[in-house]
Amino acid sequence: MRPPRRRGERGAAATSFVVGMTVVLLACAGLVVDGGGALNARMRLADEVEQAARAxxxxxxxxxxxxxxxxxxxxxxxxxxxxxxxxxxxxxxPRAAAGLTSIVVTSDDQVEPTLLSLIAVPPFDIHATATAEAETR
Structure with missing residues (x-):
């Protein structure tokens, strides 16, 4: 009678590698998706602050x-x-400070991450400031 065959532990290394790579790939995807969303929100905020300064x-x-x-x-x-x-x-x-011939407008906002919130990344703070001069033409 032969003793029972022992199973190897080769699969444990592969499993830990796959789990580790999954976490890394999710973090990279989160940086792309959430980072892009934060940049988009920052540009939108900057556009709106510029329009408010013009107004x-x-x-x-x-x-x-x-x-x-x-x-x-x-x-x-x-x-x-x-x-x-x-x-x-x-x-x-929003905040605005007008002088004699110009106005400075500032606003802040937060962008909630979607994928990066899975690894407890806090919201991104965004900020924009714009200045406009009074003119008649």
């Missing part, structure tokens, strides 16, 4: 322009218009 820069003080021919912003109206523009587009915390 604010249109709020020229007409009294100064008619009396003195000087192009100046109605600072309060410019800030309010820029902030309202971004709030209409779903940005909860």
């Amino acid at each position: 604010g820069a249109q709020m020229i003080d007409e009294g100064q322009l008619r009396q003195n021919g000087v192009v100046r912003l109605n600072q309060v109206a410019a800030e309010q218009r820029a902030v309202a523009y971004l709030r209409e587009r779903g940005h909860p915390n």
Whole structure:
């Protein structure tokens, strides 16, 4: 009578390699998908902040322009218009600071990762700032 045949442990190494490579490939796919989504969200935020700055820069003080021919912003109206523009587009915390002839608009947002959330990667913080000058042409 022969003793029972022992099974080899060769499959354990292959299994751990496949599991490890799966995790690495998921992380790479997450960087591509979530990184691309974050870049897209950053560009969209930058576009909207630029448009808000342009909207604010249109709020020229007409009294100064008619009396003195000087192009100046109605600072309060410019800030309010820029902030309202971004709030209409779903940005909860826009900021605007108007000077005599220009306005600076800033907004922040977060992008939730989809694939990278599986390995506990926190949301990406994105930020955009734009400046626009008041002009008449």
